[in-house]
Amino acid sequence: MIENQTYEQKREFNQKAKNTMLAFLNTDGGTLCLGIDDDGSVHGVDGDIDLETRKIVTSFRDSVTPDPSGYFKVETEKCEGKTVIVVTVEQGSAIPYCYAAHGLVPQGVYVRVGSNTVMATREHIRQMIKDNGAGQFISELSMEQDLTFEYADKVFAERGVKFGEEQKQSLGLLRPDGRYSNLALILSDQCPYTTKAAIFEGLNKEKFKDRKEFTGSLFKQIEDVHAYLHVYNRVSAKIEGMYRVDYPDYPDIAIREAYVNTLIHRDYYIEGSVLVSMFDDRLEFMSLGGAMPGVTHDLMLSGVSVARNEKLAQIFYRLNIIEAFGTGIPRIFGVYEDSGVKPKIPVVDGGFLISIPNRNYFIQHSKKPSVVASPNEQRVLDAFSGAFFNKEEAAELLGISANGAYKVVQQMQKKGLLHAEKSGRKWIYSVNKL
Numbered sequence: 246m247i248e249n250q251t252y253e254q255k256r257e258f259n260q261k262a263k264n265t266m267l268a269f270l271n272t273d274g275g276t277l278c279l280g281i282d283d284d285g286s287v288h289g290v291d292g293d294i295d296l297e298t299r300k301i302v303t304s305f306r307d308s309v310t311p312d313p314s315g316y317f318k319v320e321t322e323k324c325e326g327k328t329v330i331v332v333t334v335e336q337g338s339a340i341p342y343c344y345a346a347h348g349l350v351p352q353g354v355y356v357r358v359g360s361n362t363v364m365a366t367r368e369h370i371r372q373m374i375k376d377n378g379a380g381q382f383i384s385e386l387s388m389e390q391d392l393t394f395e396y397a398d399k400v401f402a403e404r405g406v407k408f409g410e411e412q413k414q415s416l417g418l419l420r421p422d423g424r425y426s427n428l429a430l431i432l433s434d435q436c437p438y439t440t441k442a443a444i445f446e447g448l449n450k451e452k453f454k455d456r457k458e459f460t461g462s463l464f465k466q467i468e469d470v471h472a473y474l475h476v477y478n479r480v481s482a483k484i485e486g487m488y489r490v491d492y493p494d495y496p497d498i499a500i501r502e503a504y505v506n507t508l509i510h511r512d513y514y515i516e517g518s519v520l521v522s523m524f525d526d527r528l529e530f531m532s533l534g535g536a537m538p539g540v541t542h543d544l545m546l547s548g549v550s551v552a553r554n555e556k557l558a559q560i561f562y563r564l565n566i567i568e569a570f571g572t573g574i575p576r577i578f579g580v581y582e583d584s585g586v587k588p589k590i591p592v593v594d595g596g597f598l599i600s601i602p603n604r605n606y607f608i609q610h611s612k613k614p615s616v617v618a619s620p621n622e623q624r625v626l627d628a629f630s631g632a633f634f635n636k637e638e639a640a641e642l643l644g645i646s647a648n649g650a651y652k653v654v655q656q657m658q659k660k661g662l663l664h665a666e667k668s669g670r671k672w673i674y675s676v677n678k679l
Contacts, residue, residue: 246285248360251275256282257290258301258330261362266305268355268362269334270313270342271373275357280329289327298330310345311422313337339422341365341373341386349374349388382513383428383554384417392425392433396462404564416563417556427513428556431463438513440466442521444477450522458518463508463557467501467566470521474500477523481605494603495528496580499588502573503599505566507532509558509573510597526606530599577601616660621653626662626676633673 246252251273255262258279269275279301280290290297298319306314317334347353354365354373365373367388374386394408401408413419418429431438443456457473459466478500480491507519512534520531534553561567568576577588577599586607589600618626621643625634628642640650654674657663663674 246278248283250357250359252278253360253362254278254281254283254285256280256288258297258304263305263308264355265357265362266317266332266334267309267342267344268357270309270316270337271340271355271365272336272357274334274336277332277334278324278329279332280327281324287325287327287329289324290321290330294321294328294330301330301332308344308346309342311339311342311424313342339420339424340377341370348390349386381554383426383431383556384420385427386420387425387427387430389430389435389437390425392429392435394429394432394462395434396465397432397434400464400564406564416560428554428560431513431557432560434462434465436460436462436466438463439518440470440521441518442470442473442523444523446525448524448526467505467508470504471501474521474523474528479605481608492605494605495601496604498580499577499601500528502567502577503528503530503588503601505561506530506573506599507597509561509567510534510553512553515595524603526603526610528601528603530601531593532597533595534597574599616662618657618660618662622657622660622662625653625657629674630676633668633675635671635673639674 246254248254251269252275253265255265255277256279262277262279265275265277269277281287298321301319305317306312316337317332320331320333321328322331323329341349341354343349343353349370351364351366351370354370355362356365356369357363370388374388377386398408406412410419413429416428417426418432420426425433430436440459441456442459443450444454446452446454455477459469459473461469474495475497478493478495478497480493504519504521507530511519511532515533517533519533520529522529522531558567567573574590581587581602581604584602584604584607586602586604588602591598591600624642625639628634629638636647636650636654639654640647643650643653645653654663654665658665658674662677664677665672665674667673
């Protein structure tokens with residue numbers, strides 16, 4: 246029989262034969278005949294047939310993960326009067342399968358390409374994971390399986406939530422085949438996704454004051470980024486009655502909600518960092534991947550939430566990192582309700598941007614500049630403070646014509662020094678309190 250995509254023959258069971266079995270498991274299944282040379286000549290299997298059969302079963306089962314048992318069987322047949330071993334392999338349901346000693350790297354994953362058994366490329370492994378996944382990144386198999394959870398263990402313990410093997414399964418960190426998902430990856434100490442934060446001088450990105458990249462578990466990044474921004478979140482004080490009240494540039498709730506929102510809604514298929522940028526007048530949080538289809542700006546403000554990474558959102562909710570699903574954006578806008586300035590969610594190609602304004606910057610720059618009164622204007626202010634007057638009375642005070650006085654009071658109106666209103670056929674004026 247001619248070798249092809251689903252059939253191969255080998256003189257004996259060795260590493261190449263085992264690679265072929267793994268390739269069948271990862272591709273379309275197939276049959277491996279042992280005891281037949283590549284040229285088709287039948288030699289049969291030497292030695293104890295039962296011992297050789299058990300060796301094949303044990304070697305393949307114990308070296309491959311997840312467990313391939315149930316997807317292959319080993320039988321003996323007579324061919325030209327000689328005993329050969331026939332290994333029938335079905336396509337597995339937990340593709341990609343790999344050698345446990347290597348993991349999900351090219352040396353650990355084999356596939357069939359025509360009549361050849363070859364190592365899978367990293368791109369091919371990623372595609373197999375995606376094809377065999379649930380269509381959501383965090384539910385798919387992690388290519389990195391050597392994961393630790395020191396920081397996650399600490400966070401769960403601090404909040405009194407169990408985080409054993411059973412919880413990892415129920416939360417979605419462990420897949421049904423016993424391997425880690427990408428949700429486990431991003432919560433692990435080995436998380437490859439980072440946050441880049443930068444503090445800029447002024448209103449654009451021309452000059453850096455400071456910048457830093459944050460790594461590790463998403464839990465660690467949340468705490469580290471929050472602490473970093475706290476250093477640059479300046480505080481202004483006001484005296485209200487008998488008490489001093491501190492007003493930070495950015496409400497703590499807004500910072501935390503905006504950053505956690507970027508982590509929950511970012512598209513982890515796209516490589517790159519979450520960007521946090523602080524300017525004199527605003528703080529921006531930029532994540533990769535736009536809003537989910539059908540979710541408009543108005544729907545977000547009303548609390549409608551379609552989480553791109555729902556299982557991650559559920560964990561954050563369980564640990565009280567978020568208050569409830571869909572409340573993040575409304576809470577950010579809520580803390581700015583009496584600030585005179587509002588957060589913004591501008592449309593950005595390929596990303597999702599939340600911009601929260603610096604409240605103290607807005608207060609400082611919205612104050613009206615002090616008004617300088619001319620000598621004649623000051624005389625009017627001093628003479629008529631607390632009383633109504635007309636242009637004729639102003640003319641008499643200043644010793645000028647009524648038309649000249651009218652020009653003075655008109656200029657004072659433009660400066661905001663006077664208020665004008667109609668009284669019968671005449672205009673009367675009063676001094677504004679500044």
